Amino acid sequence: MLESDVAVIGGGVIGASIAYYLSKENRKVVLLEKDQLACEASGACDGFITLQTKRPGIQLDLAIKSRKMFSGLTEELGRSIEYRKSGSMIVIEEESQLDLMEKFVDSQRQAGLDVNIVDNKEARRLEPALSEHIAGASYCPSDGLVNPMLLTIAFALAAEKHGAKICTGTEVSSIKAEGGKIRSLRTNLSEVKTNVVVNAAGIYASFVGAMVGINIPIKPRRGQLVVTQPSPLFIRSGLNDARYLLTKLWPDQVRGSEDELDKLSGGLAVEQTESGNVLIGSTREFVGYDKGVTIEGITAMIRRSTRIIPRLRQLFAIRAFAGLRPYTPDGLPIMDMVNNLESFVIAAGHEGDGIALSPITGKTVAEMITEGKVDPSLNSFSLGRFEKDHTQTTGEANPR
Ligand SMILES: Cc1cc2nc3c(=O)[nH]c(=O)nc-3n(C[C@H](O)[C@H](O)[C@H](O)COP(=O)(O)OP(=O)(O)OC[C@H]3O[C@@H](n4cnc5c(N)ncnc54)[C@H](O)[C@@H]3O)c2cc1C
Incomplete structure (x- = not known):
């Protein structure tokens, strides 16, 4: 015993x-x-330490405390966790999303987060792989990535x-x-x-x-991810898009949307790992304990991500998998x-x-x-x- x-x-x-x-x-x-x-x-997940996707209040306060702890964690734990202060970006594809994003970023700044709206030129200076068509982005330099x-x-x-x-x-x-x-x-x-x-x-x-x-x-909420072949680093930060925020924080605003990834309550979540593979996600689905991947999910994630990051088209997808998030109401x-x-x-x-x-x-x-x-x-x-x-x-x- x-x-x-x-x-x-x-x-x-x-x-x-x-x-x-x-x-x-x-x-x-x-x-x-x-x-x-x-x-x-x-x-079976990404490694975003992205605070700019959190609502101001108790959730953001907790996340700010946690993010601070990451800076000394590699040394404290005594081994590599592939942590890097990569920054994070929420890509704003359409002009019509700017107003909402500006208000959200304002509320986060008031809560103490170092986040800014940047225009198309600055967003593409920070992330040269982004498509020319984007309206801008919100950028948080202190966010990071880790290997979960x-x-x-x-x-x-x-x-x-x-x-x-x-x-x-x-x-x-x-x-x-x-x-x-x-x-x-x-x-x-x-x-x-x-x-x-x-x-x-x-x-x-x-x-x-x-x-x-x-x-x-608590119930499972599936997230699908696609993995590409490794490539030299061309995506620096953790990337989401404004629709990711909508489906996560204001699902009512996208209810009835005809967009294929909106329909899966998903959004753009792209990161390049230290080994060079790009992780492309993700969906948010209630399908019980099913960890399978679907053609609908993979297609929707690849279409959205290649539209925003055209260079992804040059890479082969080598694998897809899904994880189950522990969801609370x-x-x-x-x-x-x-x-x-x-x-x-x-x-x-x-x-x-x-x-x-x-x-x-x-x-x-x-x-x-x-x-x-x-x-x-x-x-x-x-x-x-x-x-x-x-x-x-x-x-x-x-x-x-
Ligand atoms: C696609 C996807 C992307 C994600 N991206 C991010 C991200 O970028 N950033 C982020 O912060 N989070 C992300 N998450 C969420 C994150 O993965 C989860 O919140 C986190 O991993 C939950 O950790 P956990 O330890 O609570 O659960 P788990 O990792 O599921 O661990 C629970 C463990 O309990 C064990 N267990 C269960 N029952 C028993 C038992 N009876 N006896 C013994 N062992 C038992 C299980 O085997 C399991 O290993 C993502 C999730 C998914 C699916």
Whole structure:
């Protein structure tokens, strides 16, 4: 039998980050991953640390704190995570989108973000690969890119260095609680004695919640991506387009649109990785747990991206894949300690922002556990915001 102070369920970027920040605080941590590290969303995504796609308010504030942490992270974790302060750009294709973008950028600047609207000439000076037809762009020089898989692995290995035990191929099947307190977990390999459980199971967080009778409203939202052959660097920043923002933040504005990528609630998301491959995305679809790619998705992403970045036409697409984002109904993650069950912690539901928010989530959740309470400033991330009484049973584990 394994013994720990804290058992973290899920070896994605969120679980690995929490394991790292907790073990740094000398907590005895066990990280339990049913398959391999970064085998789900954290290994099937982009690496944008783009703040200019976030709404001003609690979401942007959290992202600003997280982005600051990235600058020292490579050194702190002691291995490459392919982080670079690349800048990010939202391409404004049509003049008619300028007004909305100017207002949005204004609100972000007021919230402390270093973002500007630039004209066609400046946008193409910054990103020479952009098409001549664009109206302009918004540009944020402090945004960055990271390799999500390397980041997840770096968090886990750094946690291991601080004494955490990383158990892959270890699936949690039940959680035992007595008198409203967590006692242990059962996995396919053994029992794990623990007082604290962190549910960082991404799209499976609702199943882990069900093990203790708690309803967690997280569901999968598919994102498809196309990968090109490697090429010398010709795209510097993380690139989105204004329609990406519309489908993400104001979906009502594109409802009924005939555009093929709008129909998949998608938008332009293009980055060139350190190895030279270009990642072209993405869609936002509710299709259950289906991780397949579709002709409609691939065609829509390639048409939109080659229109905005014509040079992409010269590259071969070598692969396509899809990941499942952990979606919550209001687009904010859940970071909370469940009231009626001591100490069941939830850290999941980061949808399309989990990579960017991973350092601050790890630090915040580690503090929550070491202090044994949830700071009132985290109210917006509570489970309770979704329903008044989310607990089906109090303190009773799901016997399986
Ligand atoms: C196409 C796409 C593009 C994206 N682009 C970006 C981006 O540019 N920037 C950004 O910030 N975010 C992006 N995201 C979002 C980001 O990928 C996610 O928010 C993040 O990876 C979620 O991490 P996680 O650790 O919560 O979940 P996951 O990575 O899914 O990890 C959860 C882990 O829990 C494990 N698990 C589940 N149940 C059990 C169990 N019972 N026992 C043991 N282990 C269990 C799973 O195997 C899994 O490994 C993107 C997502 C997609 C799909």
